[in-house]
Amino acid sequence: xxLSLVCNRTKAVVWNTTQCYLKKSFEALQWEFNFAEKxxxxxxxxxxxxxYMVAEENEAKTQGNPCPVHDGIQATHNSYNSTANWxxxxxxxxxxxxxxxxxxxxxxxxxxxxQAVERMRSYGIPSExxxxxxAQVYGMCDHITYTLGQKGYPVYKSVxxxxxxxxxxxxxxxxxxxxxxxxxxxxxxxxxxxxLKYRIMG
Numbered sequence: 639x640x641l642s643l644v645c646n647r648t649k650a651v652v653w654n655t656t657q658c659y660l661k662k663s664f665e666a667l668q669w670e671f672n673f674a675e676k677x678x679x680x681x682x683x684x685x686x687x688x689x690y691m692v693a694e695e696n697e698a699k700t701q702g703n704p705c706p707v708h709d710g711i712q713a714t715h716n717s718y719n720s721t722a723n724w725x726x727x728x729x730x731x732x733x734x735x736x737x738x739x740x741x742x743x744x745x746x747x748x749x750x751x752x753q754a755v756e757r758m759r760s761y762g763i764p765s766e767x768x769x770x771x772x773a774q775v776y777g778m779c780d781h782i783t784y785t786l787g788q789k790g791y792p793v794y795k796s797v798x799x800x801x802x803x804x805x806x807x808x809x810x811x812x813x814x815x816x817x818x819x820x821x822x823x824x825x826x827x828x829x830x831x832x833x834l835k836y837r838i839m840g
Contacts (some may be wrong), residue, residue, distance in 0.1 A: 639654070639670060639673055639674075642673075642674065642679055643677060643679065646674065646679040646680045646681070646682070647679065647680075648680070649683030649738055650680040650681055650738050650739075650740050651680075651682070652682065653682030653683055653684055653740075653741075653742070654667075654670055654682075654683055654684070655683075655684045655685075655686060656683055656684070656685050656721065657686055657687070657688030657690075658685060658686065658687050658688060658714060658717040658721055659688035659691055659694075659707055659708055659714045659717070660688065660689055660694070660706050660707060660708070660743050660795070661706055661707065661708055662706065663717060663721065664717060664720070664724070666723060667683065667724075667725075670683070671683075671696075671728065673682060675737075676794070679737075680700065680737060680738035680739075680740075680741070681691050681737070681738065681739045682740050682741065683740075683741040683742070683800060684742040684744055684773075685718060685721060685722055685725075685741060685742065686741055686743060686744045686745075687714055687715075687745065687747075688714075689719050689811035690811075691707050693705055694706055694707050694756045698734070704803070714750055715750070718745070718747075719750055719753055720749055720751075722741075722743055722750065722753070722754050722757075723753070723754075723757055725739070725741050725759055725762065725771060726754065726757050726770070727761065729761070729763055729769050729770070729837040730761040730762065730763060732801065733762075736805075738769075739769065740768070740769050740770070741769075741771075742770075742771045742772075742773050742794065743770060743771070743772050743773065744773040744774070744796075745772075745773075745774070746774055746775070746778050746779045746782075747751070748779070748782060751772060751782060751784065751786075754770065754772070754787070755772075755791070758770060765789070765790045765791045765792065768792045770784050770791075770792070771792045771793070771794050772792070772793050773793065773794035773795070773796060774793075774794075774795065774796070775794040775795070775796045775797075775798070775809070776796060776798075782797060
């Protein structure tokens with residue numbers, strides 16, 4: 639946040655990542671938001687579910703501390719979706735204030751993306767304002783990314799660059815962030831098969 643005091647005076651340059659699987663994630667995000675508001679800074683955030691649950695739990699056990707991770711995947715989903723909705727409400731309420739509020743919704747979870755898009759519509763947040771950017775890893779949930787892009791939503795594809803040994807741990811963590819990813823992969827294959835049949839057979 640100290641760097642944001644220097645860099646976020648004219649636009650949101652420094653964006654903090656909030657890992658919503660942590661019980662204190664929303665509290666931390668609220669503190670950061672209030673800090674930016676108090677200092678008249680533009681605000682940027684990236685929401686992820688997080689991928690270090692096991693490491694966090696093990697470290698807490700080793701040190702004899704309470705587990706910092708939400709109890710169960712549904713609690714993490716609720717944390718992620720409610721945090722996204724809170725930020726969308728802040729964008730809605732800030733529409734005429736001049737201070738920039740933007741965030742990246744980084745998720746492969748179709749339900750979370752659908753909720754966010756529906757709330758953007760209901761709150762009157764135009765996609766062309768680029769206040770909300772929807773992000774996925776390249777090769778994961780591409781059918782969602784491309785559909786959103788075709789409908790005018792700003793989308794971002796993260797590409798892992800490096801050797802296999804360097805890239806696989808990153809991709810493995812991303813795949814573990816959402817329990818729905820395997821189901822989404824099946825859906826993608828079904829969509830691709832349907833498209834191939836349509837193009838070949840008409």
